[in-house]
Amino acid sequence: MSAMKAEEKAPVRLFWLQSGGCGGCSLSLLGAEAPDLVTVLEAANIEVLWHPSLSVSSGAEVIDLMERISDGSEPLDILCLEGSVMRGPNGTGKFHIMAGTDRPVMDWVEALAKKSRYVIAVGSCAAFGGITAAGSNEVDACGLSYDGRKPGGLLGADFRSAAGLPVINVAGCPIHPGWLTETLHQIAAGRFTTRDIDEWERPLSYTMHLVHHGCARNEFYEFKASAERLCDLGCMMENLGCKGTQARADCNMRAWNGAGSCLDGNYPCINCTAPGFEEPGHGFTETPKISGIPVGLPTDMPKAWFVALASLSKAATPKRLKENAVADHFRQPPVDKQKKR
């Protein structure tokens, strides 16, 4: 009986636009696993009206669909924008004119967002401006409801979609497929509310955590056994710019591409889910320090305690960790007191 009911339910209709980005969030999404993307969308009862890389229709058919959505004759449940909003030059939006329309993409985004029940910014570009806003942001790239850390963006800080929610910022560069598919699933089931988002309107389902959680280097962190070169196994916070103890995401709790994370790839977390990550103010793989102490300490830890604990734990670092921390492969296995190797 319940199975029949699910079949009868009208599909949740999704439209996807791309603008000032790299398309990497869509490509990451294609790697969705257990189950795959097609199955996930089916399970969530989502009908993709149009996605630039997946759908069959091109040209006039798509423009017609966008026009019908903007004039209200075609209902839309979810609008996804991937990539930054391109406002330049001089507010004209000419850095991205929608192909076939002579109209800036930012106008289309605004028109469709006004009609959609939910609006999702897919990736840090669409959420905050992201990489496209790096440097002096000559192209005037911004997010849907933020211009970097500043509320506003294309739609304004007060924007609420027809369902009464602000823009949902599935930030990340790129997104993990699960961050989006789970959000879509919750929306389609009618279970996504303002309680499910954090202070930057990112889904708490993944920003409840720090990248630090589940990091395979935690033992090195505990003993402040630090990596010195990109390839070393030790903790990358002290010397290599790792922001895992501040960055909000569950990257080390769910596998990327079945097996990895940035940290598992032996390179630091660059906090890509945060607004402004594209301009850290220092080299991405360097840790800025003041008198030898890293500036960016874990977000909610008193500094004096951190320093005290760090010096204590450094004094207690086992030889095994000291040696492995500065090696590119594990040299010393853990010791079993009952039996020597």
Added chain:
Amino acid sequence: MSRLIVGPFNRVEGDLEVKLDIQDGAVRQAQVVSPLYRGFERILTGKAPFDALVYAPRICGICSVSQSVAAAKALSAAMGLGMPANGERAVSLIHATENVADHLTHFYLFFMPDFAREVYASESWYEDARDRFTAIKGTAAQDMLPARAQFMHVLGLLAGKWPHTLTVQPGGSTRSVAAGEVARLAAILAAFRRFLERHLYGDRLERIAGLSSADELAAWAEEKPAISSDFRRFLQYAQELDLAALGPSTGRYMSFGAYGTESSPLFGRGLYVNGAPGELDPQQITEDLSHAWYAASDGPLAPFEGATQPDAERSEAYSWCKAPRLSGDVVEVGALARQLVDGHPLIRDLVAASGGNVFTRVVARVLEIAMVVIAMEQWANELVPEQPFIAHGQLPETGEGVGLTEAARGSLGHWLRIEKGRIANYQIIAPTTWNFSPRDENGVPGALEQALAGAPVRPGETEPVAVQHIVRSFDPCLVCTVH
């Protein structure tokens, strides 16, 4: 004469518009418009050189690793830094995974769905094509997506994640691999081989890679019914629709060479011009700005002297894409060019018979999947755990470097100049910049613009299906094109 504007042009990477002048049921001339400008070259200027490894891959979500490889090569050239053998193999594996996955994505998700269009409803194979290749809903996507995702575990293991990894560095890979992980790599590749042999080819990879002439390919296709594999299906459609007659190439091809070492790459560097191989001199590369929305330059510029100063109001311009030329000529890049330059006998024979076109571009891509996966199995087998995967070095305060490599869709180059320890100039020429360039100062159209001339347009067509096939046969990446 009438004008058609086709766009947004989907199932390509990024946004694209094509303007067609139509006369007597055929395209008379075409203008290819890349409508998005982001300005990566300007973002990179003034940054610390190593930060290019964070920014450059984010030019493109589908050629991300290729961008990393080109940036790392430009940096290593400036540093005078070599790479340990493990590093070469690991970087080749990472790069090959992206390129093979891109070929697969192109074939199954971008190119083949066009054969499920209504316009082919009267063809004998239509029902099968519709069941198999309809966008999103077809059985092929359902078979391919899980296989692709599982294949990408190579990148989870070797690169942390995809896209946008930082493992690829000037001196190799940050990620060393342990003995157990070498075994895992072998298992992932074996699973992927099984998918390819069962679904894409219906035959052993070695058999496909070893096909050496047009006759052998035709005989191979005849061995089993077309519905026995997706490649055979394509060969049937190609023959019945005469795809070899669509989208003729200019006959000049270029490849920067890919994988392995600079001195002995898997696929060699060079040219292939009007049926003859030739040497490539990268010094002969220039970019022409005459029809692009940038401040005018004093003639075409070599990349080291290149400038990127956007000017959206320039009247004679119609694209954000610059027009790269080699010795002033248009060249085509991509899997077809790569295999012509490297001398694969099947591809050279096919091109001798019918030239570069929609058919030969797709065959070269499908062939390359088999060739590269065989090479990947070997590289994985040659990894030596406990030996170094990376060399470290110092950046010079002043210097320059060029990074040339091959993305799935063709030749990618980065030209880097460092002054006072910062990036003084960074110029990028991407594969689709070559293929989808606008006209140059002599009014010569780019490779796609030339390939579109003469394309048939059926009565009443607003999105001519022949144009769809031709555009997608290049596997364009528009986000790379303009960057």
